[in-house]
Amino acid sequence: MSSQAVNPSHQALREIAWGFVLAIALSLITWALFATVRYQWRWDALWDYRFLIAHGWMMTMLISAGALVLSIALGLALMMGQRSPWIPVRLFSRGYVEIVRGTPLLVQLLIGYYIIANALHINQAVLVGIVLLASFEGAYLSEIFRGALESIGASQIEAARAVGFDRAQMYRYVIFPQALRRALPGTAGQMGALIKDSSLLSVISIEEVTQAVKMTNAQAYIALEGFIPLAVLYLALTLPLSWWARRLEARFKFDT
Amino acid sequence: MQLTAHHLTKRYGEHLALNGACFDTPADVRSVVLLGPSGSGKSTLLRVLGSLLLPESGGLSIDGNPLSTDEAAALQQRRGNGFVFQGFNLFPHLTALENVALPLRVVHGCSDDEARQRAIEVLERFGMGPHREKRPAEMSGGQQQRVALARAIASKPKLLLLDEPTSALDPMMTQEVLDLIRELAEAGQQIVLSTHEISFAKKVADWVVFLDHGKVIESSPAKEFFEHPRSDLAQQFLEALTRYR
Ligand SMILES: Nc1ncnc2c1ncn2[C@@H]1O[C@H](COP(=O)(O)OP(=O)(O)OP(=O)(O)O)[C@@H](O)[C@H]1O
Ligand SMILES: [Mg+2]
Numbered sequence: 001m002s003s004q005a006v007n008p009s010h011q012a013l014r015e016i017a018w019g020f021v022l023a024i025a026l027s028l029i030t031w032a033l034f035a036t037v038r039y040q041w042r043w044d045a046l047w048d049y050r051f052l053i054a055h056g057w058m059m060t061m062l063i064s065a066g067a068l069v070l071s072i073a074l075g076l077a078l079m080m081g082q083r084s085p086w087i088p089v090r091l092f093s094r095g096y097v098e099i100v101r102g103t104p105l106l107v108q109l110l111i112g113y114y115i116i117a118n119a120l121h122i123n124q125a126v127l128v129g130i131v132l133l134a135s136f137e138g139a140y141l142s143e144i145f146r147g148a149l150e151s152i153g154a155s156q157i158e159a160a161r162a163v164g165f166d167r168a169q170m171y172r173y174v175i176f177p178q179a180l181r182r183a184l185p186g187t188a189g190q191m192g193a194l195i196k197d198s199s200l201l202s203v204i205s206i207e208e209v210t211q212a213v214k215m216t217n218a219q220a221y222i223a224l225e226g227f228i229p230l231a232v233l234y235l236a237l238t239l240p241l242s243w244w245a246r247r248l249e250a251r252f253k254f255d256t
Numbered sequence: 257m258q259l260t261a262h263h264l265t266k267r268y269g270e271h272l273a274l275n276g277a278c279f280d281t282p283a284d285v286r287s288v289v290l291l292g293p294s295g296s297g298k299s300t301l302l303r304v305l306g307s308l309l310l311p312e313s314g315g316l317s318i319d320g321n322p323l324s325t326d327e328a329a330a331l332q333q334r335r336g337n338g339f340v341f342q343g344f345n346l347f348p349h350l351t352a353l354e355n356v357a358l359p360l361r362v363v364h365g366c367s368d369d370e371a372r373q374r375a376i377e378v379l380e381r382f383g384m385g386p387h388r389e390k391r392p393a394e395m396s397g398g399q400q401q402r403v404a405l406a407r408a409i410a411s412k413p414k415l416l417l418l419d420e421p422t423s424a425l426d427p428m429m430t431q432e433v434l435d436l437i438r439e440l441a442e443a444g445q446q447i448v449l450s451t452h453e454i455s456f457a458k459k460v461a462d463w464v465v466f467l468d469h470g471k472v473i474e475s476s477p478a479k480e481f482f483e484h485p486r487s488d489l490a491q492q493f494l495e496a497l498t499r500y501r
Contacts, residue, residue, distance in 0.1 A: 159345040161308055163359040163407065164335035173358060177349050 045220040046229065049212075053226070056212025057233050063130055063208055064195045064237070070134035071194065072187075075141025082146055093142070100139035105200055108136055113204040129201045129208075137194045144190060148183035149175065181252040188245035192238040199234075209233055257319055257415065257446045258283040259305070261472075264314035266300050273300040274311065275470030283319070285463045287441045289478070290450040292467035293493060298450035299419050301467065305448055306417045307333040318415065335363055338408030338416045343424030345404060346392040352379060352403045353388040356410050364411050378406040382436055398429025405436055409445070416440065418449035454497045458482055466490050 034041070046053075081093030100108070112132040113125070122128055152175050160170040202211035213226035259281045266274040274297050281288055290298040303309040304316065307323060307330040316323045323333060346355050356375035360366040366374065379388050382402045392400050401421055408416060418437065422430040434456050441447050441460045451457055457464070461478035466487070473487050485491045 155341070155345055156347070158308065158341070159347065161334060162306065162337075162339035162341075162345070164331070164363040164411075165359070166331055169362055173362065174347055178347075181349065 039224070041225060042220075042222050043225055045222050046216065046225050049216040049220060049226075052216060053209065053212045053229070053233075056207055056209035059126075059206070059212075060195070060198055060208040060210075060233075061237070063126065063133065063198050063201065063206070064191075066130040067133040067137060067194060067198070068191060070130065071137040071141055074134055074138030075145055078138060078142035079145040079149065082142065083149075097139045097142055100136055101143075105133075105136050105197055106203060108132060109200060109204055125204055125206050129198075129204060129206045132204075133194065133198055133201065136197065137190060140190050140193070141187060144186040145179070145183050148179040148186070151182055152178050184252065185245050185249045188241055188248060192241045192245075195237050195241075196234060257281070257285060257288075258317075259285075259288065259448070260315075260317045261301075262315040264301070264304060264311045264316060265470075266297075266304060266309060266311045272470050273297050274304065274314075276314070277301060277467065277470060277472045279465050279472045279475035281463050281465075281475070286444065287447040287449070287460050288463045288465060289457045289461035290448065290465050290467060291454075291457065291490075291493070292473075296467040297470040298467055300470075301465075302417050302419050302448065302450055305415075306337050306339055307331075308339070335411075336414050338411065338413035340401070340404045340408050340416075340418045340421045342420045343397065343401065346400055346407070348392050351389050351391055352384060352395070352406075355392075355403055356407045359407065360410055374410055375406070378410045379403070382406050396429065397425050398432045401425060401429070401433045402436060405433070405440075409440065414446060416445055416447045416449075418447065418451075420450055420452065422451070422453060452497070454494070466493070 078093045078097055081089050082097070084090045084093070109129075109132050112135075113128055117123070117128045156174055156178070157170065160174040165173065198208055199210040201208050202214060205211070207215070210230060213230045216226045217223060259279070261277055261279050264274045264277040265272060277297065290301060292298055300309065304311050305318075310325050310330065324330065346352075347358075350358060353372070353375050356378060357371040360371035360374055361368065376385070376388065379385055382405060384399060384402050384406060387395060387399060387403075392403075395403070401424075405421070408418075421437065422433050425433060430453065434453065437447070437449070438456075438460050447460075449460075458478070464474070464476060464478050464481040465472055466474040466481065466485075466489075468489055474481060474485065474490050476486070481490070482494070485494055
């Protein structure tokens with residue numbers, strides 16, 4: 001609200017200026033902190049492993065993209081399952097969501113890979129990784145979708161019936177468009193979480209970017225150098241997402 | 257329009273919202289006003305009349321045609337009506353124009369152009385032409401209700417059902433909306449409405465149905481009802497409503 005009183009280009013300039021000041025302050029603090037650690041920094045050692053790291057980053061993007069698509073499908077299925085009139089389907093979906101959300105991803109990955117995938121004789125780690133990650137994020141997405149759908153009030157449903165929509169038309173023209181708008185910001189947030197969660201896949205020896213950095217550290221006999229670029233590589237994926245989520249939120253604010 | 261209701265019952269859980277409501281109106285009646293204290297069953301009766309709710313028992317016919325309780329038939333019946341509720345029943349993600357045009361297109365089989373043309377025409381008639389590209393959140397309550405009325409009459413419904421269409425509005429906006437409803441009634445639109453605006457009811461009603469606790473206490477010509485209410489309940493109700501007006 002206060003930004004309305006100020007000229008918008010002024011406001012943007014101010015934000016840029018402040019951003020600059022904060023960035024410098026942050027750099028100084030970081031530099032001071034690093035200087036206190038009695039450690040011989042060997043940044044040059046990283047450079048030799050740039051292709052390994054780049055490859056890992058690609059793998060992270062690939063896995064995230066795959067898991068993303070799959071998790072949205074799973075989230076929708078679980079959401080519908082939780083609303084199903086059929087008791088076993090409803091119980092299964094509810095139970096799945098509770099168990100998956102209530103246990104650490106690390107445990108799910110270890111059990112999923114070393115026990116379940118092993119028992120099924122599936123040994124493509126990347127594929128298993130995508131499925132396990134999607135099955136984890138899908139549980140969260142289903143709750144986001146369910147919340148969005150259930151937030152469409154009874155008065156909207158009555159209005160849809162009153163104008164003569166049948167059930168399919170009601171979902172198509174009234175419920176889904178509004179639910180989608182409400183689900184988008186949360187979904188974008190969950191996508192960011194998914195990208196970061198993919199770092200855990202290193203425990204099932206998938207060479208995504210975190211694993212690549214760990215390998216670099218080991219092979220180059222360095223301890224910490226790789227983690228700074230690692231953070232930057234994740235931010236390069238998550239910052240645009242959160243920027244997009246904010247835009248969506250602003251855009252749909254007046255719509256519902 | 258001839259309305260005949262016959263021992264209608266509708267319950268919400270244990271609670272009987274309609275408890276054997278009976279009334280009928282002669283065929284020359286155009287506007288029926290439902291009156292009664294809060295919780296007496298006016299909204300429930302309107303929803304039953306509009307096939308939005310199915311009664312548990314009893315029968316209802318409009319102009320001699322009994323209303324069907326089968327869901328497919330109820331959908332067809334709903335498509336012949338226009339409905340306006342207390343408030344906030346526009347689709348918030350659509351502009352005023354789309355709120356009116358969408359049902360015309362997908363329910364009433366108009367082409368894109370026809371629907372748009374018709375929607376613009378009705379919105380302009382209600383003074384909403386300049387606001388047609390606005391979404392509900394960008395309009396005042398009175399403007400929203402005018403759009404809701406436009407949406408309800410755009411399909412030229414046989415019967416217009418209005419459930420306290422002004423109870424969420426301030427006095428100025430209430431006047432705007434009531435004037436429109438009165439114009440519609442005077443132009444011959446068949447209307448059933450519930451309201452607490454007693455002086456408005458006096459002006460538009462041909463017939464009054466007075467409810468209490470889910471029963472019809474009185475069903476009589478408007479003039480007769482307002483001048484000589486037969487039941488004590490209706491007398492008290494009218495007195496209470498007119499005391500501060
Ligand atoms: N969805 C519902 N669930 C449970 N009870 C309901 C529901 N809708 C209405 N009722 C009950 O049914 C009774 C009749 O309600 P109704 O809304 O028809 O009254 P009304 O005459 O329209 O009242 P008002 O003037 O306050 O709008 C009330 O006692 C109300 O509490
Ligand atoms: Mg009511």
